[in-house]
Amino acid sequence: MTDEANRPIKALLTMDDIVGALDETGGAGVTELAERVDRPRSVVHDYLSTLVQLGYVRKEAGKYRLSLRFLELGGRVRERIRLYELARPQVWELAAESSSELVTLIVEEDGLGVCLDAVRSSQSITYDVIPGMYFHLHCSGAGKAMLAHYPRERVEDIVDRHGLPARTENTITDREALFAELADIREDGVSFEREEYKRGMITMGAPITDSDGAVLGGISVSGPAHRMREPEIEATLSDQLLSAINIVELNYSAGRDAR
Numbered sequence: 001m002t003d004e005a006n007r008p009i010k011a012l013l014t015m016d017d018i019v020g021a022l023d024e025t026g027g028a029g030v031t032e033l034a035e036r037v038d039r040p041r042s043v044v045h046d047y048l049s050t051l052v053q054l055g056y057v058r059k060e061a062g063k064y065r066l067s068l069r070f071l072e073l074g075g076r077v078r079e080r081i082r083l084y085e086l087a088r089p090q091v092w093e094l095a096a097e098s099s100s101e102l103v104t105l106i107v108e109e110d111g112l113g114v115c116l117d118a119v120r121s122s123q124s125i126t127y128d129v130i131p132g133m134y135f136h137l138h139c140s141g142a143g144k145a146m147l148a149h150y151p152r153e154r155v156e157d158i159v160d161r162h163g164l165p166a167r168t169e170n171t172i173t174d175r176e177a178l179f180a181e182l183a184d185i186r187e188d189g190v191s192f193e194r195e196e197y198k199r200g201m202i203t204m205g206a207p208i209t210d211s212d213g214a215v216l217g218g219i220s221v222s223g224p225a226h227r228m229r230e231p232e233i234e235a236t237l238s239d240q241l242l243s244a245i246n247i248v249e250l251n252y253s254a255g256r257d258a259r
Contacts, residue, residue, distance in 0.1 A: 014039060018047050019066065022057065027065035074132050083107065083208065083216050084116045086251045090244040091219060095119040098221055098240050102127050106142045107217040109134075111158040113143045116217070127222070128198070138164050138178055139171045141193040141203030142218030147178075148185035149207050149215050155182070171196045190238050195225055202228035204237055206245050211253045219245055 017037040022028065025036070030048065034041040048064050051057035058067045078084050087105050095103040098121065105117040112134045120127065137143030137158065147155050155178075164173045172178045185191040193203040205220035221237050228234065 014043070015047055015051070018044060018051075019056075022064060022066050027060075027063045029063050033064070078116060078131070081107070081116065083248075083252065087208065087217070087219065087248045088117055090248050091117050092119050094219070094221065094240060094244045095121040098237055101224065102129065102222040104129060104142065104220050104222070105217060106140070106146075106220070108137065108143075108146060108215075111137075111161050113137045113140050113146075127201075135197075136162060136165060136167075139167050139193060139196040140220070141191055141197075141205030141222065142207070142220035143205070144182065144193060145185060145191040145205040145207045145220075146215050146218045148182040148191060149209065149213070152179070155179070167197050168195055168199050170194060170199075190241065193220075200225050204228070204234070204241060206241055208245055208248055208252075210249070216252065219248075 014037070017039075018033060021033050021036040025032070028036070030041055030045050033048070034044040037044065048057060048059075052059055052064070055069045056067055057064050084105065091103050091105050101121060103119045103121070104115055106113045106115050108114070113136070115129055115131050115133050115135070118127070118129045118131055135143070137147050147158070150158075159175055159178070164175065164178065165171075166173050172181065189206065191205045193205070195201060197203065201222055202225045203220045203222040205218050207218045208216045210216055219241060221241055222228075228237075
């Protein structure tokens, strides 16, 4: 359940629309932004001028773009997350030793997955996964692993709020089919996303839990489908993934016990 304002501040909603439009365009002028957010040009200009003054937007060659201030704030937020601090070395080591192309660390926020870290072991394939991005859990390797270890009521709530939208023709969009797969994941210990998020890519994931069994996040390894289907690679990756997660869980529990 999310907190919804009884009387939302319209100015903040407008600012969010403008920031979102700047993100989508990568930079735009006042007229284009005013058309995109359906606000008067003079109003949009006032917002942009204020955001420039605060350092969140820069103006270059007549166009406005988001500044790196967002990176600064996001970086500070991430550094305060203990799981990121403990898991990051294992994520990088897993990327270095595995045959996968991408290793990601995720957590859940408001029913969506959030990428805390994404490390590419090869530059041969482009992945549209970057730290800070939000995505649906049901089409993510680590996301499904986390859902499998949530109480059914919590998963039901997430599906009610965010649905099961399809990213590819392989994405699970049926509620009961999802719950059937989550049951299999609990039994197997690892999850698979087989071209459900991106065509041509397969992802293996597993949850990170604390000593009480509560889900803290998840780690996944991804690679080209043709390679990830090879039994030997699958077995090796599963061992490497679970070993990395075991180290993170041990360090997390040790740190909590020491407090």
